[in-house]
Amino acid sequence: MTHPSVIRPRNHAVYTPAKMGKATLFESARLLVGLNGFEPGQEHALHAHAGQDKAYLVVEGSGQFLLEGRELPMQAGDLLVAPEGVPHGVRNTGNSRLLVLAVLAPGPAHG
């Protein structure tokens, strides 16, 4: 993908029958911008990133943000930030596909 250019995230969504689908839209040492695609019933279990902040933006569909001991209903347009070390996850509890933009800083290849 060439940057900068105008990207329509849903055109790049990946869904797989077995588990959450992943697509990378941009990656540097500073920033990863990706997509997580969830078929109904799929989830990304609670996990944490040491030294990396994560931001989720719901592109389409609805479901839950998973936090330690909490499940927060979410829908298209909603944003959640999980600062470094804070456990987080996503579950598609709806009847349609759930697409979430995921931002991670720094990127996985940092220092």
Next chain:
Amino acid sequence: MTHPSVIRPRNHAVYTPAKMGKATLFESARLLVGLNGFEPGQEHALHAHAGQDKAYLVVEGSGQFLLEGRELPMQAGDLLVAPEGVPHGVRNTGNSRLLVLAVLAPGPAHG
């Protein structure tokens, strides 16, 4: 703002008559997540960030992404990544408010 929690970006939008309005949703040394609000006709002129990658996600409205020598039409749902050092900007060419989520990594307080 407490993190993590579910945030509806448009509930935090700031618009000002004189120029682009700014709101900060999250800030760390690694990541800044903010909102840029544009009344019709307002713009954020071409600028660049040395050592920081920028991602824009259009929340509502329509307009143009400004790049060096180019103006790219954009609308709600569109994403653009300006890698570090690449000039970029935003112009509201529509008749309604334009709200853009802006992500900067690392954050302004890094290093």
